[in-house]
Amino acid sequence: MADRLEDFQKFRTDLNEEILGCGHLGINRFFALDHQAYEPGPLGTKNKELLGVVASAVLRCDDCFTYHLVRGGEEGWKREELIDALNVALIVGGSTTIPHGRRAFDRLRDIGGLQP
Numbered sequence: 001m002a003d004r005l006e007d008f009q010k011f012r013t014d015l016n017e018e019i020l021g022c023g024h025l026g027i028n029r030f031f032a033l034d035h036q037a038y039e040p041g042p043l044g045t046k047n048k049e050l051l052g053v054v055a056s057a058v059l060r061c062d063d064c065f066t067y068h069l070v071r072g073g074e075e076g077w078k079r080e081e082l083i084d085a086l087n088v089a090l091i092v093g094g095s096t097t098i099p100h101g102r103r104a105f106d107r108l109r110d111i112g113g114l115q116p
Helices: 002-021 025-037 045-059 062-075 079-110
Strands: none
Touching: 002 025, 002 062, 002 079, 045 062, 045 079, 062 079
């Protein structure tokens, strides 16, 4: 399982570097804006990552969902915080978010299960 997460992270890093290296101003600005949205602010980075995981589940973006799970682990999410956020995603997105709930529990193994 850890190999899959490492593969995802390497793939994401390598391709992001290639995309940003193409020199397109609009693409570079969008990537910068995306990064800035998750910087510390009134909501706090931890909460912004919870918002990111919910939005990614509802929009069914697997890459974004995995990215935000990893970032949330780095920001110190507690297990019950993620589970509560997954409940919000389920209510907002309906049964189409169930696979992301499965993915979250699977990824918890990779990122250390989060704090109790």
